[in-house]
Amino acid sequence: MEVFIITPFPKTIDVLIENNIINQGKKKNLLNIEVVNLRDFSDNKYKKIDDEPYGGGSGMVMMCKPLFNAIEYCISKSKKKPKVIYPSPKGKFLSQKMSSNLSKEKSLIFICGHYKGIDERVIEKYVDLEVSIGDFIISNGELSTMIILDSIARLVPGVLNDLNSAMTDSFVDGLLDAPYFTRPDEIDGLKVPKVLLSGDHKAIAKWRNDKKFEVTKDRRPDLLNEKKSYD
Numbered sequence: 718m719e720v721f722i723i724t725p726f727p728k729t730i731d732v733l734i735e736n737n738i739i740n741q742g743k744k745k746n747l748l749n750i751e752v753v754n755l756r757d758f759s760d761n762k763y764k765k766i767d768d769e770p771y772g773g774g775s776g777m778v779m780m781c782k783p784l785f786n787a788i789e790y791c792i793s794k795s796k797k798k799p800k801v802i803y804p805s806p807k808g809k810f811l812s813q814k815m816s817s818n819l820s821k822e823k824s825l826i827f828i829c830g831h832y833k834g835i836d837e838r839v840i841e842k843y844v845d846l847e848v849s850i851g852d853f854i855i856s857n858g859e860l861s862t863m864i865i866l867d868s869i870a871r872l873v874p875g876v877l878n879d880l881n882s883a884m885t886d887s888f889v890d891g892l893l894d895a896p897y898f899t900r901p902d903e904i905d906g907l908k909v910p911k912v913l914l915s916g917d918h919k920a921i922a923k924w925r926n927d928k929k930f931e932v933t934k935d936r937r938p939d940l941l942n943e944k945k946s947y948d
Contacts, residue, residue, distance in 0.1 A: 718822065718873055719749040721791040721799070722862060723784070724829040725766055727752045729859045737867060742876040751794070755779075758786035767832055776833035784828065784839045791826045799824035800845045804861035805834065806854060808847030811865055813888035815848070820872035827866065829858030893937055895928035 722730050730752045734740050742748035756764040760782060767777040792799060800822050809815065819825065828835065828844070840847070850861050871877050887894040898909040912924045933940050 718747070718820075718870075719751075719795060719797070719799075719824045720866065721751050721753055721794070721824075721826045722829065722866075723753045723755050723787045723791065723827065724859055724862075725755045725831060726829075726857070726859060727754045729857070730829075730863070733859065733863045737863070738876060739863075739866060739870045742870050742873060745875060747873055747875050748870055751791075753787055753791060755783055755787050758790065759783045770833060778833050779831060779835040779839075781836045781838050784835060785842070788826060788828075788839075788843050795824045795826075797823040799826045801826045801828065801843045802846050802848055802862075802865065803828045803835065803840060803844045804830065804850065804858050804865060805847040806849050806852070808849040811848050811850050811868065813868075813886075816865075816868040817872055819869045825866075825869075827862045829862050831857055888940075890929075891940060891943065892929045893933045893940070895925040895932065 724730055734743075734750065739748060739750065743750055755766055759766050759780075765780075766783045767779050770776065770778045788801065800819070802819075802825060804827070828839070848861075848865055850864050855861060885894065898913060902909045902914060910924065912920050915921070930941075
């Protein structure tokens, strides 16, 4: 998979990638990441990328021209038709299903927004998918881009050393995951459930499945309702 990340602060992305599963994908040549400095595509001698909003109001808006130029550059470098993603509070909620679908794409372009966001004409002309990571606002699009990309990259076959581990994570089957334990089997009077020490794989599988429903019912009952509707 090839990934282009358009950002006015490329060093932020470099730092975030360095200790992320995405870096493992790069080392295995499964992910080709290019961080694109938006300021390189500004026609302004001061590398200006934002301006005041038409109609007045506080804040600044990221300008069309630098983004148009940067996106066209990415498209020209891409070997496949890329899907352009813009992290935005107005977008569809990020989900495991969405990440799974996007992990099958061959080329992605991410636009890291700042300030009040990007000129709407960029969205109209280029953006295929706006994605929200939740009902809250953070100060930059680099963090939200990395959250979205991390959730996608770990599902690209070969990036994780054990893809089966990812296939048993929370939300894959519409439920939260069961609790896990490791050595020692007792500490401060707290014991590992006996079934997990039994060696009976069938009983362990049943225990984990029962626990998934139990934990989901307790903490996210809405997921059970969604699962029933889906089933």
